[in-house]
Amino acid sequence: MKNRYIRIVKELKREGLISPVTSMSLRIPDYKMAITTPYPSMELISISYIRKELRWEEGSWDTPIHAKIYRRIERAKGVLFLFLPELLAIVEKEKEFKPIDLWGKGLISEMGLLELETEIEEGLVSLHRKGHYRESTIFPTQLDAKFIQPLIHHLTEKNIIIIPQTGVYIVGRSWEELLRKGLTLYHSALLLLNR
Numbered sequence: 001m002k003n004r005y006i007r008i009v010k011e012l013k014r015e016g017l018i019s020p021v022t023s024m025s026l027r028i029p030d031y032k033m034a035i036t037t038p039y040p041s042m043e044l045i046s047i048s049y050i051r052k053e054l055r056w057e058e059g060s061w062d063t064p065i066h067a068k069i070y071r072r073i074e075r076a077k078g079v080l081f082l083f084l085p086e087l088l089a090i091v092e093k094e095k096e097f098k099p100i101d102l103w104g105k106g107l108i109s110e111m112g113l114l115e116l117e118t119e120i121e122e123g124l125v126s127l128h129r130k131g132h133y134r135e136s137t138i139f140p141t142q143l144d145a146k147f148i149q150p151l152i153h154h155l156t157e158k159n160i161i162i163i164p165q166t167g168v169y170i171v172g173r174s175w176e177e178l179l180r181k182g183l184t185l186y187h188s189a190l191l192l193l194n195r
Contacts, residue, residue, distance in 0.1 A: 023060035104188030
């Protein structure tokens with residue numbers, strides 16, 4: 001598993017897609033997930049997704065989100081969060097993302113859009129800045145009700161959720177599938193911006 005992970009991270013770095021908010025996880029046996037530690041180390045740690053444990057604080061800024069995805073969405077074997085500025089710029093301007101390339105069009109049926117309230121956007125910024133949800137300016141119950149629950153609801157129907165001004169959550173069966181979809185979105189956005 002570690003060699004696969006290293007290969008995926010190298011590919012994301014090569015494309016310039018590793019940022020301070022990038023997070024990845026994979027469901028593993030015994031109700032656990034292998035999740036990245038915060039940027040820049042991006043190491044893998046194994047933690048429970050069923051119950052909160054002290055090691056959650058070692059995981060990425062959005063560990064509670066990954067855990068809830070695994071608890072609620074059986075088909076999710078892996079989760080990737082990417083900050084894709086090119087795609088987000090298109091969504092900001094057009095209020096949608098409609099790829100013009102064949103590969104991007106192939107993902108349209110898997111995509112959804114999740115609009116956030118301003119207070120939640122500010123809370124997510126605080127969450128990332130503090131590095132962990134306990135130290136955020138947004139209360140965990142607000143975050144759960146106004147962001148995580150709607151995100152989970154969208155992910156039950158779609159595999160890719162674009163969150164304007166925030167990033168993209170992708171669920172899939174493997175890290176390779178997550179990488180393929182993430183790179184496709186990125187290249188489709190570049191193509192749209194350069195036409």
